[in-house]
Amino acid sequence: MEEHEPQxxxxxxxxxxxxxxxxxxxFIFKTSSSKNPLWRKFYTYVPMxxxxxxxxxxxxxxxxxxxxxxxxxxxxxxxxxxxSLVLLTLNIDLKEFVRLGPKSxxxxxxxxxxxxxxxxxxxxxxxxxxPDIVGGxxxxxVWRGMTTIAGTWIGGGANQAAMYEIFQPSDKLYxxxxxxxxxxxxxxxxxxxxxxxxxxxxxxFFKADxxxxxxxxxxxxxxxxxxxxIASLSDLxxxxxxxxxGTALGHYLAGFIAPYIGxxxxxxxxxxxxxxxxxxxxxxxxFGLVLSFTKWRKLEGAGASKIGSVFIYILVATIGMKxxxxxxxxxxxxxxxxxxxxxxxxxxxxxxxxxxxAPFFFIAVGSKANIGGAASAPVVxxxxxxxxxxxxxxxxxxxxxxxxxxxxxxxxxxxxxxx
Numbered sequence: 001m002e003e004h005e006p007q008x009x010x011x012x013x014x015x016x017x018x019x020x021x022x023x024x025x026x027f028i029f030k031t032s033s034s035k036n037p038l039w040r041k042f043y044t045y046v047p048m049x050x051x052x053x054x055x056x057x058x059x060x061x062x063x064x065x066x067x068x069x070x071x072x073x074x075x076x077x078x079x080x081x082x083x084s085l086v087l088l089t090l091n092i093d094l095k096e097f098v099r100l101g102p103k104s105x106x107x108x109x110x111x112x113x114x115x116x117x118x119x120x121x122x123x124x125x126x127x128x129x130x131p132d133i134v135g136g137x138x139x140x141x142v143w144r145g146m147t148t149i150a151g152t153w154i155g156g157g158a159n160q161a162a163m164y165e166i167f168q169p170s171d172k173l174y175x176x177x178x179x180x181x182x183x184x185x186x187x188x189x190x191x192x193x194x195x196x197x198x199x200x201x202x203x204x205f206f207k208a209d210x211x212x213x214x215x216x217x218x219x220x221x222x223x224x225x226x227x228x229x230i231a232s233l234s235d236l237x238x239x240x241x242x243x244x245x246g247t248a249l250g251h252y253l254a255g256f257i258a259p260y261i262g263x264x265x266x267x268x269x270x271x272x273x274x275x276x277x278x279x280x281x282x283x284x285x286x287f288g289l290v291l292s293f294t295k296w297r298k299l300e301g302a303g304a305s306k307i308g309s310v311f312i313y314i315l316v317a318t319i320g321m322k323x324x325x326x327x328x329x330x331x332x333x334x335x336x337x338x339x340x341x342x343x344x345x346x347x348x349x350x351x352x353x354x355x356x357x358a359p360f361f362f363i364a365v366g367s368k369a370n371i372g373g374a375a376s377a378p379v380v381x382x383x384x385x386x387x388x389x390x391x392x393x394x395x396x397x398x399x400x401x402x403x404x405x406x407x408x409x410x411x412x413x414x415x416x417x418x419x
Contacts (some may be wrong), residue, residue: 007068017065018072021317024055049383050193052313053186056320073318078277079247082284085393086246087113087239087308088378089288089351091220091300092390100391102213103358107366110352110396114345115153115370116406120413122341127334131419133333138171141335143418144169145177147411149338152181153345153371155403156412164405176331180326184338185371186323188346189380192364196383202360210359213388220387227301235302242296243307246287252281281373285393310387316379345371348395361388371397373403 011017031039032048059065067073123134123143134142144167151163160181164174195202203210231239254276262274273279291297345367353363361384369392371379377392377399 009069010064012066012069014070014072017059017070017321020059020065021056021072021103021321022312025313025317028052028055041159045197047193047197049196049316049379050190052316053147053189053193053320056317057186057323058319060289060324061326067322067324070321073322075316076311076318078251078280079244081315082250082280083240083243083283084308084311084315084378084412086243086288086291087304088313088389089285089393090242090291090297090304090308090381091224091387091393092289092292093304097128100216103356104362104366104395105389106356107349107353107358107362108369109261110349111345111367111370112154112399112402112406114348115150115341116410116413117348118341119143119150119311119410120417121344122337123414123419124417125340126337127417127419130333134337135419139168139170141169141418142173142337143414145173146337146341146414147407148174148177149181149341149375150407150410151403152373153185154406155370155373155399163411166408167411176334180334180338182323183335184342186319188342188371189368192368192380193383195360195364196380199360199364199384206354206357206359208357208359210351210361213359213361213384216391217385217387221385224300224305224387227298229301231302236307239302239304239307240298242291242299242304243311246284249287250280250283251276253283257393282397285397288390305386305389309382309389312379312382312389313316319376365392365395368392369399372396373399 011020028048028051032043034040060067064259123146126134136142147167148160148169149164152160169177199210229235252388258276261268266274268274329357349367352358353360361381364384365377365381368380372380373396376388377396379392381392382389
């Protein structure tokens with residue numbers, strides 16, 4: 001047993017780890033804005049956001065840190081994420097969001113269906129030539145573990161936990177599936193971020209009209225410029241006060257709502273309505289949306305979304321730190337299943353996008369609203385332009401609502417086709 005235990009990490013102090021992450025982010029941002037021709041050429045081919053995600057993963061891969069022992073991701077996802085959701089939605093124009101049209105919802109639902117169908121199809125494909133990889137009985141049945149991936153790939157961590165409770169895979173199998181989830185999902189994130197820089201070419205391939213996205217982006221940019229001012233200390237404190245007031249309200253209400261639903265309406269757990277994290281995201285987003293109709297929206301002029309973006313980039317670094325590239329070699333068969341599953345999800349997205357002529361922005365954000373939820377969708381949307389981050393936030397909320405229901409259907413289908 002001892003040989004499977006992870007070696008002690010070089011750095012275990014979270015304060016030091018956080019300092020390292022901030023140094024990495026500072027270096028990337030500094031070099032990406034450099035006028036040095038070498039750096040400018042480098043960032044022409046390598047997206048800055050991709051480095052913010054990939055470089056921290058090396059800390060985990062090289063054994064400098066051991067992410068499961070760190071609380072930084074928990075803090076970033078529970079405190080900084082809801083705060084960023086408040087600040088990013090503060091500036092959204094809901095009327096313009098609606099004018100994006102039905103294509104965004106069609107692509108989002110296609111992404112969900114791709115996960116639901118991809119699970120059983122990947123089992124069928126692999127069982128045709130390597131049935132042992134997707135076999136097993138009882139708690140060790142691979143399909144049971146795959147239901148937890150379906151949960152997180154349609155919604156998020158709360159949906160994943162729900163599938164764990166419903167289908168009860170063994171702890172060993174669950175641990176392996178968590179690794180498959182992270183590596184495969186973040187590999188797809190890698191390709192999405194590469195695609196952001198080539199989105200114009202991809203849109204031409206799809207013959208897609210991205211004008212509605214450009215209009216939304218321009219209106220939000222124009223509004224920000226119209227109210228822009230040099231932020232005073234008072235402005236910055238008020239912005240942080242609003243952000244963490246929304247975060248506090250989210251935690252406070254979620255602490256009542258989730259247990260109440262879990263106790264009195266247990267059947268609603270399939271919609272993740274008994275999840276505190278689900279309600280935290282929904283309440284923080286709603287708080288920001290409500291403020292977007294009031295004078296508090298003018299805080300955007302002092303840089304509200306910029307501070308929200310700082311929180312998001314910190315979250316990105318902590319997500320990156322969760323990935324260990326070496327783990328791909330631990331269960332190569334399961335990674336093959338996960339890779340086929342993700343390929344089906346992506347393939348269906350591209351087919352539907354080609355048919356309805358949807359822009360790559362909808363593909364990227366619609367996919368990550370499922371696969372990554374609120375932690376990834378606004379990040380991907382912001383990679384196109386910071387003012388588009390709220391689009392990712394709103395779609396991610398739908399993902400949490402559908403996650404457990406969709407994953408449950410996927411689980412039943414996988415059980416039906418498992419060898």
